[in-house]
Amino acid sequence: xxxxxxxxxxxxxxxxxxxxxxxxGYQVYAAGRNSxxxxxxxxxxxxxxxxxxxxxxxxxxxxxxxxxTELDHLILNAGDCEYMDDILHFDSQLFARVINVNLLSVxxxxxxxxxxxxxxxxxxxxxxxxxxxxxxxxxxxxASKAGLDYLARSxxxxxxxxxxxxxxxxxxxxxxxxTDKNDFAMPxxxxxxQAANSIFNGMVxxxxxxxxxxxxILSLQVLALLPFSWWRAYISRKTNK
Ligand SMILES: NC(=O)c1ccc[n+]([C@@H]2O[C@H](COP(=O)([O-])OP(=O)(O)OC[C@H]3O[C@@H](n4cnc5c(N)ncnc54)[C@H](OP(=O)(O)O)[C@@H]3O)[C@@H](O)[C@H]2O)c1
Numbered sequence: 001x002x003x004x005x006x007x008x009x010x011x012x013x014x015x016x017x018x019x020x021x022x023x024x025g026y027q028v029y030a031a032g033r034n035s036x037x038x039x040x041x042x043x044x045x046x047x048x049x050x051x052x053x054x055x056x057x058x059x060x061x062x063x064x065x066x067x068x069t070e071l072d073h074l075i076l077n078a079g080d081c082e083y084m085d086d087i088l089h090f091d092s093q094l095f096a097r098v099i100n101v102n103l104l105s106v107x108x109x110x111x112x113x114x115x116x117x118x119x120x121x122x123x124x125x126x127x128x129x130x131x132x133x134x135x136x137x138x139x140x141x142x143a144s145k146a147g148l149d150y151l152a153r154s155x156x157x158x159x160x161x162x163x164x165x166x167x168x169x170x171x172x173x174x175x176x177x178x179t180d181k182n183d184f185a186m187p188x189x190x191x192x193x194q195a196a197n198s199i200f201n202g203m204v205x206x207x208x209x210x211x212x213x214x215x216x217i218l219s220l221q222v223l224a225l226l227p228f229s230w231w232r233a234y235i236s237r238k239t240n241k
Contacts, residue, residue, distance in 0.1 A: 001047075003071050005029035005113060007055055007105075008078030010037035012176030013126070016196035017075060022047055024200070029068060031055075031078070055105035061112035071116045073203055075124040076106045077169075079144075081178055083137040095140040102144035106151065122165040124203050125152040129170045129211060132220040133231055136239045156208060167202055168209050171195050172216040184239075188216040 004021050008014035010032030018030045022045065031051040032038045038050040051067065053060040055078045079102045082094050106125060117123060127148040134142055149168060156166035173179055173186035174195045190213050202210030211217045223231055 001025065001027050002073075003027040003029070003069070004073040004075065005031060005051070005068060005071050005116075006075045006077060007031045007109060008126075010034055010041055012178060013171065013174055013192050013195050013199070014075075014077045015041050016192040017077065017199060018042065018048065020193075020196040020200045021073075026072075029071075031064075055109060056100050058108045058111065061108050065112040065116070068113065068116050070118050071113065072118060072121045073124065074109075074113050074117050074121070075126070075169075075199070075203070076109050077124075077126040078105060079126065079178075081141045083141070084139050085137060087137075087139075090139075095143075098140035099144050099147070102141070103147045103151075106148060110155075117164050119163040120165075122167060122203055122206065123152075123155070123159070124167045124169050124199065124210070125155075126169045126171070126199075127152065129172045129217055129220055131170065132217070133224050133235075136235060165206050165208075167207055169199055169202070170209070170211045170217075171198075172211075172213050187219075188213050 004026050006014050006017050006028065009018050009030035018028050021028050028048050029051050030038060030042055030048050031053065033052065033054045035050065035052045038052065042048045042050065051064050053064045080098065082098050084091060084094060114123070125148050128145040130138055130142050131146045131149050152166050152168040159166055173189035174192055175189050176192055179186060179189065195212065198212040199210055
């Protein structure tokens, strides 16, 4: 039976991904930091093994990794978002928190779990479409996700000789607790089930880059072609309305 480990499985995209993989017959390691939330989400399904650890704690990851055998897919999805509301009082603690939970955590999980991924297996790294163009107040979130973009692409080069693939995953807006707290327009926001389908299909097809939804990604790519000063003027005007 094929197997997958998914971090951030207690909520949002990760929770829907667990259900999508289970529906396809996989043995799923569903990882979260809150055992109560995992039990609420999945009960005691025979093909779901719940793993409880904090992705920012390498010692916890290493201990848990002993319970994990071989993996066909490893999806590093856990993350958080905090915005920099008062830019003139740049909050380096906030910056460090976001880099820790979104970027360093992926390094810790790679140290713990990469050796478990089988030849012809695949690692999925959940970044964001926010890295296509810079957004206001997103200095910490954007920097953490841009770091993941580089990490995923560089990893892909070195893992190719081991026949392990890497998918860089850049979702647009998805309706989850992470975006429910946003007070700005989120064009093209999709359900976590739609996001999970796109990620699952892309992982199974061995895609290097999994981006969705199509229209939002296309618009961001066009905007990224503009001179930066045009984009800055446009997004500043929209934000300060
Ligand atoms: N939603 C979007 O529009 C969107 C767009 C682009 C990218 N993404 C990315 O997609 C990923 C999933 O986000 P989501 O929207 O599904 O958000 P979510 O519903 O808030 O889920 C985030 C998951 O990460 C877990 N997590 C956070 N910090 C953790 C830690 N220190 N240790 C272990 N687990 C931790 C959370 O656990 P708890 O349940 O215990 O909090 C939760 O399971 C994130 O990397 C996010 O940046 C989301």
